[in-house]
Amino acid sequence: MTSRKVIELFYDVVSPYSWLAFEVMCRYRNTWNIDLKLRPAFLGGIMQGSGNKPPAVIPNKFAYMAKDLARLGQYFDVPLRYPSDPFEVMFNKGSLPAMRFLTAVHEGEKGRDKQVEQVSRELWRRIWYEDKDITEPASLSEAAIKAGLSDSEITEVLKQYTSKDIKDKLKSATQNALDYGAFGFPLLVCHVNSKPEIFFGSDRFELMAHCIGEKWLGPLPDKSSAKL
Amino acid sequence: MTSRKVIELFYDVVSPYSWLAFEVMCRYRNTWNIDLKLRPAFLGGIMQGSGNKPPAVIPNKFAYMAKDLARLGQYFDVPLRYPSDPFEVMFNKGSLPAMRFLTAVHEGEKGRDKQVEQVSRELWRRIWYEDKDITEPASLSEAAIKAGLSDSEITEVLKQYTSKDIKDKLKSATQNALDYGAFGFPLLVCHVNSKPEIFFGSDRFELMAHCIGEKWLGPLPDKSSAKL
Numbered sequence: 001m002t003s004r005k006v007i008e009l010f011y012d013v014v015s016p017y018s019w020l021a022f023e024v025m026c027r028y029r030n031t032w033n034i035d036l037k038l039r040p041a042f043l044g045g046i047m048q049g050s051g052n053k054p055p056a057v058i059p060n061k062f063a064y065m066a067k068d069l070a071r072l073g074q075y076f077d078v079p080l081r082y083p084s085d086p087f088e089v090m091f092n093k094g095s096l097p098a099m100r101f102l103t104a105v106h107e108g109e110k111g112r113d114k115q116v117e118q119v120s121r122e123l124w125r126r127i128w129y130e131d132k133d134i135t136e137p138a139s140l141s142e143a144a145i146k147a148g149l150s151d152s153e154i155t156e157v158l159k160q161y162t163s164k165d166i167k168d169k170l171k172s173a174t175q176n177a178l179d180y181g182a183f184g185f186p187l188l189v190c191h192v193n194s195k196p197e198i199f200f201g202s203d204r205f206e207l208m209a210h211c212i213g214e215k216w217l218g219p220l221p222d223k224s225s226a227k228l
Numbered sequence: 229m230t231s232r233k234v235i236e237l238f239y240d241v242v243s244p245y246s247w248l249a250f251e252v253m254c255r256y257r258n259t260w261n262i263d264l265k266l267r268p269a270f271l272g273g274i275m276q277g278s279g280n281k282p283p284a285v286i287p288n289k290f291a292y293m294a295k296d297l298a299r300l301g302q303y304f305d306v307p308l309r310y311p312s313d314p315f316e317v318m319f320n321k322g323s324l325p326a327m328r329f330l331t332a333v334h335e336g337e338k339g340r341d342k343q344v345e346q347v348s349r350e351l352w353r354r355i356w357y358e359d360k361d362i363t364e365p366a367s368l369s370e371a372a373i374k375a376g377l378s379d380s381e382i383t384e385v386l387k388q389y390t391s392k393d394i395k396d397k398l399k400s401a402t403q404n405a406l407d408y409g410a411f412g413f414p415l416l417v418c419h420v421n422s423k424p425e426i427f428f429g430s431d432r433f434e435l436m437a438h439c440i441g442e443k444w445l446g447p448l449p450d451k452s453s454a455k456l
Contacts, residue, residue, distance in 0.1 A: 050288045052289065058278055058279055058411050059278070059279070060280070060409045060411040061278075061280065061411045063409055064426070067426075068428075071435060075435055181292055182288065183292065198292070198295075200292055200296075201431070203432065204296075206434065207299060207300060210303055
């Protein structure tokens with residue numbers, strides 16, 4: 001029995017706003033009385049399933065987003081910067097292999113939460129700081145090595161991440177987010193009094209804190225490994 | 229000579245998120261060292277000019293927006309509720325006469341800022357609380373009476389609000405917002421060190437405060453006349 005509130009964070013590493021929410025929630029996990037569940041899912045499936053379009057297709061939105069992310073990255077102390085060709089990265093290459101890889105890390109063995117967190121962070125860092133690929137097996141391995149996975153774990157995950165089982169699990173997580181009403185990521189689902197309260201984006205933390213009876217203290221100092 | 233920072237708030241009364249930003253900025257005007265300039269403009273022109281689509285056209289976004297606005301209205305102490313037919317209100321009836329009316333109030337005489345503020349609030353209250361029309365001259369008069377305008381002022385504004393001069397002034401304010409990069413409202417333009425910093429939406433107050441060297445204190449108590 002526990003009174004900790006469960007918060008599910010649905011995210012995709014192709015989404016920079018998801019990185020902000022991810023780091024903030026990882027920090028608040030140690031401050032609020034919450035149990036944070038990382039839910040890697042596929043943003044492409046969310047956009048298709050909800051009929052939504054990425055914000056970057058509107059030129060003024062795209063320009064604003066670049067500025068907004070730079071300011072937010074600095075404010076939240078997350079080392080975020082635009083890749084040299086953001087359209088190529090976001091729309092052509094996408095994140096399907098990366099999210100399948102993360103799903104396979106998650107499903108591998110019990111207690112893999114820490115690994116999922118670390119591999120997610122390394123993938124975000126590749127795409128949203130180092131301007132590196134996240135679609136090739138070699139890229140995924142590199143991220144997993146940096147995240148501290150052993151050679152045998154990586155071999156196992158690489159064997160499984162294109163299996164039907166893993167594909168289905170990613171689909172099911174994505175459907176789960178759609179069922180909660182997702183139209184983009186990050187999506188935060190707070191289970192309070194057995195009623196899910198959903199929050200979209202990385203700009204509702206203060207409101208979310210208020211709704212779950214916790215206190216928003218602004219961006220906490222980064223004690224995780226997000227620093228370079 | 230003054231060191232007060234100028235913040236322009238571009239808004240349209242058809243936009244409920246603009247109401248939140250409007251009330252919050254009216255409260256912070258007395259707390260931060262700022263000079264708030266109200267800039268009524270036409271959201272329809274922003275959507276057309278930027279190629280953006282209203283969020284409400286995606287069903288999951290629409291459902292989320294209803295919930296989000298209810299929570300935000302409560303948190304910010306702004307009496308916001310959905311009209312019975314939000315699509316009719318937002319897309320069919322729209323806000324062109326209302327925004328022309330506000331432009332005419334603004335342009336009427338010097339020192340009309342207080343009236344613009346009060347008429348704006350009454351128009352938001354009609355559409356986003358009382359579920360009343362804001363397109364007919366009688367509706368606009370009613371809002372202006374509640375806002376404290378005199379009969380002769382109202383007669384003058386009603387005479388002018390469909391003139392070419394007022395139409396052009398609203399177009400010019402809307403173009404001004406587009407030139408700042410608007411793709412929706414509210415748009416906050418902070419003039420700090422002679423460089424405009426723009427913030428979209430009613431969810432960047434904390435970041436904005438940080439960027440202009442002020443302190444975000446959460447939603448302040450409502451000392452304006454927004455209470456019913």
